[in-house]
Amino acid sequence: MLNILVYGAVTSAVYAMLAVGFTLIFGVARVLNLAHGAFYGLGAYSCYLLTGRLGWPLLPAALVAVLFVAAFGVAMERFLVRPLRHSALAVLMITIAVGLLFEQAMYLLFGSEARNVPAFSNATWSYAGLDVSGQRLLTLGFGIVIIGLLWLFINRTRLGSAILALSQDREGALYMGIPADRIYAVVMAISAAIAAAAGVLTAPFLTVQPTMDLLPMIKAFSIVIVGGLGSIPGSILAALLLGYSETIVAYAVSPAWTEIVSLVAVLLTLILRPAGLLGKRAAF
Amino acid sequence: MRLALLEVADLVVHYGKALALDGVSLSVAAGELVAVLGPNGAGKSTLLKAISRAVPSAGHIVFDGRPLDDMAPHLVVAAGICHCPEGRHLFAELTVRKNLELGAYLRRDKAAIARDLEHVHALFPVLRARGAQQAATLSGGEQQMVAIGRALMGRPKLLLLDEPSVGIAHRLKIAIFAAIRQIREAGTAILLVEQDARSALGVASRAYLLEHGQIVREGLSEAFIRDDRVRRVYLGV
Numbered sequence: 001m002l003n004i005l006v007y008g009a010v011t012s013a014v015y016a017m018l019a020v021g022f023t024l025i026f027g028v029a030r031v032l033n034l035a036h037g038a039f040y041g042l043g044a045y046s047c048y049l050l051t052g053r054l055g056w057p058l059l060p061a062a063l064v065a066v067l068f069v070a071a072f073g074v075a076m077e078r079f080l081v082r083p084l085r086h087s088a089l090a091v092l093m094i095t096i097a098v099g100l101l102f103e104q105a106m107y108l109l110f111g112s113e114a115r116n117v118p119a120f121s122n123a124t125w126s127y128a129g130l131d132v133s134g135q136r137l138l139t140l141g142f143g144i145v146i147i148g149l150l151w152l153f154i155n156r157t158r159l160g161s162a163i164l165a166l167s168q169d170r171e172g173a174l175y176m177g178i179p180a181d182r183i184y185a186v187v188m189a190i191s192a193a194i195a196a197a198a199g200v201l202t203a204p205f206l207t208v209q210p211t212m213d214l215l216p217m218i219k220a221f222s223i224v225i226v227g228g229l230g231s232i233p234g235s236i237l238a239a240l241l242l243g244y245s246e247t248i249v250a251y252a253v254s255p256a257w258t259e260i261v262s263l264v265a266v267l268l269t270l271i272l273r274p275a276g277l278l279g280k281r282a283a284f
Numbered sequence: 285m286r287l288a289l290l291e292v293a294d295l296v297v298h299y300g301k302a303l304a305l306d307g308v309s310l311s312v313a314a315g316e317l318v319a320v321l322g323p324n325g326a327g328k329s330t331l332l333k334a335i336s337r338a339v340p341s342a343g344h345i346v347f348d349g350r351p352l353d354d355m356a357p358h359l360v361v362a363a364g365i366c367h368c369p370e371g372r373h374l375f376a377e378l379t380v381r382k383n384l385e386l387g388a389y390l391r392r393d394k395a396a397i398a399r400d401l402e403h404v405h406a407l408f409p410v411l412r413a414r415g416a417q418q419a420a421t422l423s424g425g426e427q428q429m430v431a432i433g434r435a436l437m438g439r440p441k442l443l444l445l446d447e448p449s450v451g452i453a454h455r456l457k458i459a460i461f462a463a464i465r466q467i468r469e470a471g472t473a474i475l476l477v478e479q480d481a482r483s484a485l486g487v488a489s490r491a492y493l494l495e496h497g498q499i500v501r502e503g504l505s506e507a508f509i510r511d512d513r514v515r516r517v518y519l520g521v
Binding site for chain 1: 336338356357358359360361362366367368369372373374375376377378382385386387389390434435438
């Protein structure tokens with residue numbers, strides 16, 4: 001029981017970190033970014049490169065990795081997405097291309113074998129028969145802090161107001177003098193940085209290999225469909241829902257069945273409530 | 285005539301192959317309230333959007349001595365043109381207060397922003413009471429007040445007002461036109477696009493008549509009110 005509670009929370013935190021950025025860039029810039037999983041993977045690989053190959057200490061490596069991926073996201077928005085913004089389909093295709101490019105680049109640079117990224121904490125916490133690694137607890141803590149900070153940033157700062165304004169009425173935002181392109185770049189940086197942070201944090205207990213972007217991408221996508229595309233509260237709610245459902249299924253049925261949970265949730269959502277739990281309207 | 289604050293010359297706008305504005309020229313002096321009348325689809329909103337640089341255009345737009353032709357939309361706002369668009373385009377899920385604050389997005393002068401918020405509240409007292417409410421929960425007329433107040437929060441030299449009376453209860457319409465008069469009296473120039481010619485001519489000093497993307501008549505409001513064709517078609521008398 002305690003197992004489910006703790007592991008479900010860790011999984012939910014990781015899912016929420018993946019989903020909020022994905023839903024944010026869609027809600028603000030209407031970009032369905034299928035390279036979002038690549039941000040996650042790139043975070044993990046950058047950290048591996050800096051620690052494993054260049055021998056950096058973990059903390060600066062983790063920070064540089066996250067900043068690098070944020071810059072990568074901004075560059076992708078500026079040079080690949082922005083010129084194609086007139087066509088939603090073209091934007092979709094270019095983000096898929098970036099995702100595939102990530103996989104191929106990692107394969108060529110680092111090979112297909114799984115890589116190790118050091119953990120911030122190698123301790124194990126034992127309580128009432130439950131053993132959980134410090135790294136997982138740290139991931140949970142970081143996830144809560146990051147999402148809390150994001151909430152404060154969006155609701156309490158001038159730039160956050162501009163993000164909200166742009167997501168609710170683009171033309172209205174234009175007449176307020178809000179520079180849309182600059183805000184899109186900021187949102188892409190935030191979105192990429194949070195995904196990269198999730199990659200850095202989970203890398204020690206998950207597998208770092210070239211195809212590692214796919215599963216997080218599917219999860220982020222599933223969560224925002226269930227929660228409602230563009231809705232941050234919706235994606236957090238859906239992350240908790242899926243995180244716990246999967247953990248319960250893993251314990252009650254079998255770990256082999258976990259991946260089917262999010263797909264069933266997506267199907268049920270699309271049939272019963274196409275706008276998602278907290279979405280305003282169907283996005284497709 | 286005073287030196288023009290806004291000078292528009294030979295403005296042409298295409299939407300794809302359709303010609304929306306066909307060589308429009310007009311001017312607004314500092315502190316002047318000018319109305320643009322005309323039927324639906326004449327190009328009135330397009331004219332305001334072109335001035336805001338929200339749609340691309342050919343021709344010349346000079347504001348306060350500076351050409352706007354190649355300016356980014358947010359710099360037009362910074363130059364002193366605030367646009368209260370047709371359909372209001374409020375931030376529906378944000379509070380009334382936050383909508384008004386976003387009107388001052390480009391400004392950093394906190395004390396002056398607070399004073400301007402007081403002015404807006406004095407102009408539309410109901411907005412003070414509704415401050416914490418989501419914009420979407422207000423009535424149409426109140427939403428229009430938010431839209432006008434939000435545009436004023438940018439401290440414009442020129443306010444572009446697009447159809448402020450559309451779909452609004454009569455009582456609120458009177459309040460809104462009274463407010464428009466007050467805004468002009470405080471020294472802000474206004475370019476008012478309006479289908480309700482009677483209300484618009486009541487507050488404007490000059491007017492233009494726009495039909496099929498062209499200015500077909502211009503003159504003082506009194507002359508417009510006496511004009512037979514304007515009376516028949518737009519005033520319904």
